[in-house]
Amino acid sequence: MSGQRQPTFVKVCGLTQEQQIDWAVELGYDAVGIVVTPKSKRYCPPERAVALADHARGRVTVFAVALTHAETAAVAGHVDIVQIYETADIPNLALASGAPPEKPEALRYFFYDASAGSGVFADIPDWVGEVPGNVVIAGGLDEHNVADVVEKFGPYGVDVSSSVETAPGVKSREKMAAFLAAARAPGRNSR
Numbered sequence: 001m002s003g004q005r006q007p008t009f010v011k012v013c014g015l016t017q018e019q020q021i022d023w024a025v026e027l028g029y030d031a032v033g034i035v036v037t038p039k040s041k042r043y044c045p046p047e048r049a050v051a052l053a054d055h056a057r058g059r060v061t062v063f064a065v066a067l068t069h070a071e072t073a074a075v076a077g078h079v080d081i082v083q084i085y086e087t088a089d090i091p092n093l094a095l096a097s098g099a100p101p102e103k104p105e106a107l108r109y110f111f112y113d114a115s116a117g118s119g120v121f122a123d124i125p126d127w128v129g130e131v132p133g134n135v136v137i138a139g140g141l142d143e144h145n146v147a148d149v150v151e152k153f154g155p156y157g158v159d160v161s162s163s164v165e166t167a168p169g170v171k172s173r174e175k176m177a178a179f180l181a182a183a184r185a186p187g188r189n190s191r
């Protein structure tokens, strides 16, 4: 390691329109999430999800987000990472959970996410700061609390959805910009 600090990885999740992906790319987000579980209010059915993923691919890291591995089948070949709330034996797995991962070394990312897109922030347990690998913190983050979370836990990254919306699945470019600036505020980029 050179000791040089990397900027915090920032993902925006629950995008439903091509324009929102363009905003994420223009603003400098590292990753976008397309939600493919029918249980979500931001659900993109397979045809829409594939169109969005193809629009984004090569411009920003693309996540398919679902509760189960099975729900990602139609879109998995069009995305970089599969983010699910159960374990699966796949190479590009982002495991999302509110509990410590059993095999963190097998994961591309571990998302500490007790929210699943609810927008509710709750105290983050101390063990999150001890998980090895690419740990991303999610759950009720907004432009006002994200810098404190980055400072306290020094995660690889952070993830946001509800606080950058005006309605479920309707992202605001201004809110996305404010969140990104807060997540990468000078002196807070410590991954």
Ligand SMILES: O=C(O)c1ccccc1NCC(=O)[C@H](O)[C@H](O)COP(=O)(O)O
Residues within 6 Å of the ligand: 012, 013, 014, 033, 035, 037, 039, 040, 041, 042, 065, 066, 067, 113, 115, 116, 117, 118, 119, 120, 138, 139, 140, 141, 159, 160, 161, 162, 163
């Ligand atoms: O966003 C959803 O609707 C969703 C539904 C089911 C599983 C996961 C979901 N989203 C996962 C995410 O990556 C969210 O960005 C993350 O939970 C943070 O959400 P929020 O608390 O709204 O910022």
